[in-house]
Amino acid sequence: MTPAPVTSWMSSPVHTVAPDTLAADAVTLLRRYAIRHLPVLERDQVVGVVTDRDLRGTAGDTPIRAIMSHPVTVVSPRTGIDHAARLLFDQRIGCLPVVEDGRLVGILTQTDAVAALVAVVRLQVGGRPAEVAVEFRPDAMALAQQALRACGPEVARLVAATREPFGAGQRPERVRLQIETREMPRVLGALRAAGLAVLGGPADDRA
Numbered sequence: 001m002t003p004a005p006v007t008s009w010m011s012s013p014v015h016t017v018a019p020d021t022l023a024a025d026a027v028t029l030l031r032r033y034a035i036r037h038l039p040v041l042e043r044d045q046v047v048g049v050v051t052d053r054d055l056r057g058t059a060g061d062t063p064i065r066a067i068m069s070h071p072v073t074v075v076s077p078r079t080g081i082d083h084a085a086r087l088l089f090d091q092r093i094g095c096l097p098v099v100e101d102g103r104l105v106g107i108l109t110q111t112d113a114v115a116a117l118v119a120v121v122r123l124q125v126g127g128r129p130a131e132v133a134v135e136f137r138p139d140a141m142a143l144a145q146q147a148l149r150a151c152g153p154e155v156a157r158l159v160a161a162t163r164e165p166f167g168a169g170q171r172p173e174r175v176r177l178q179i180e181t182r183e184m185p186r187v188l189g190a191l192r193a194a195g196l197a198v199l200g201g202p203a204d205d206r207a
Helices: 023-033 081-091 110-125 140-151 184-193
Strands: 037-042 045-051 095-100 103-109 128-135 156-164 174-181 198-200
Touching: 023 037, 037 103, 045 095, 081 095, 081 110, 103 110, 128 140, 128 184, 140 156, 140 174, 140 184, 156 184, 174 184, 184 198
Parallel strands: none
Antiparallel strands: 037 045, 095 103, 128 174, 128 198, 156 174
């Protein structure tokens, strides 16, 4: 499956500042639009990025050029979201200005990238969400994770696992698994093969 391009996830239009913008004015922009990153433009070219963290504790009359991060890593609207997410992670940066023909056309933040990758994983699995209860044992969560991992990400994904008592104040006696899958019978078989007693799941898949 070809990864979606950055253009599908970026924010546009983008709020920007100039190198001579004062820190106080930049803070006002961040608060007004509830954002955390401002690309810095000079003659329509991206020359830096300033963030809410950069501005924290900075004197209001400080020019942005004194605190902005530069040079800036940028991507194209056609860059794959997986590559963009890797850039954000490897370079430990919070955003990527999106540039086409030398002009800023959008911005991709860490939050955008995470949302995109979650959507990609769900699309790859292509299944429906379901809940399965298994009998409690100390290693139940670890066994469930191993069983689903062995099925492969294209078959199933464990979203969450919660220990749950049958009654108030009682010791947890089962683990409720939230799973996304397209092959529930295979998932139930993998859980049982891992030594987990399945107590309940989707009605049409119990066996």
